Amino acid sequence: METKDTNNKFRVITIALLVLILALIAVIGFLLLPKNQSFDMGKLFEKENEHTLLLDEFVVNLRSEKGSRHYLKVEISLMFTKDGQAKVLEESKDKVRDVILKKLREKSYEELIDVDYTNELKEELENAINVTLKDEIVKEVYFTNLVIQ
Numbered sequence: 001m002e003t004k005d006t007n008n009k010f011r012v013i014t015i016a017l018l019v020l021i022l023a024l025i026a027v028i029g030f031l032l033l034p035k036n037q038s039f040d041m042g043k044l045f046e047k048e049n050e051h052t053l054l055l056d057e058f059v060v061n062l063r064s065e066k067g068s069r070h071y072l073k074v075e076i077s078l079m080f081t082k083d084g085q086a087k088v089l090e091e092s093k094d095k096v097r098d099v100i101l102k103k104l105r106e107k108s109y110e111e112l113i114d115v116d117y118t119n120e121l122k123e124e125l126e127n128a129i130n131v132t133l134k135d136e137i138v139k140e141v142y143f144t145n146l147v148i149q
Contacts, residue, residue, distance in 0.1 A: 052077045053089050054144065060101060062148075063108045070109035073147040076100065078129070079140035092133055099132045100125055112148050 054077045062070045078089060078096070089096065103125055111117050122141040129138045 049081050050079055051081070051083070051086060052079050052142070053086065055093070055097060058100060058104060060104045062112065063106060065108050065110065068109065071149055072104055072107070072112060073145070074104070074143055075145040077142040077144050078138045079142065080137050081139055085137045088133065088135070088137060095132050096129055099128045103128055109148065118143070
């Protein structure tokens with residue numbers, strides 16, 4: 001019987017020591033963090049020399065099949081890697097929006113509702129935008145909001 005009491009006391013003491021050590025590590029970590037520095041979660045995912053340009057929302061009627069009426073509402077961000085390319089994209093925003101609108105209106109509800117088709121559409125938009133800009137500026141197309149109805 002004494003063995004069970006001894007084992008229980010040993011477990012309680014071990015758990016208490018672990019909790020105390022974890023608390024001590026947390027306090028030391030907090031004290032070592034500079035007071036004027038805040039932690040930005042976004043920086044964990046940010047890669048060097050990657051920039052994005054968020055375009056205004058697109059709302060388009062989809063190509064009609066069998067007389068159906070569907071539309072697409074999407075927000076798109078374009079990723080580029082060089083600082084000077086932001087100016088080119090801003091200056092060509094109307095051309096970029098135009099080519100995106102043309103490509104999106106060619107699509108049908110049945111195509112867009114297929115989740116696997118999303119990556120194909122992103123690549124198609126990326127290629128069309130770069131052809132319009134006559135340069136390989138856009139490296140990725142991101143859908144930041146997507147509604148198909």
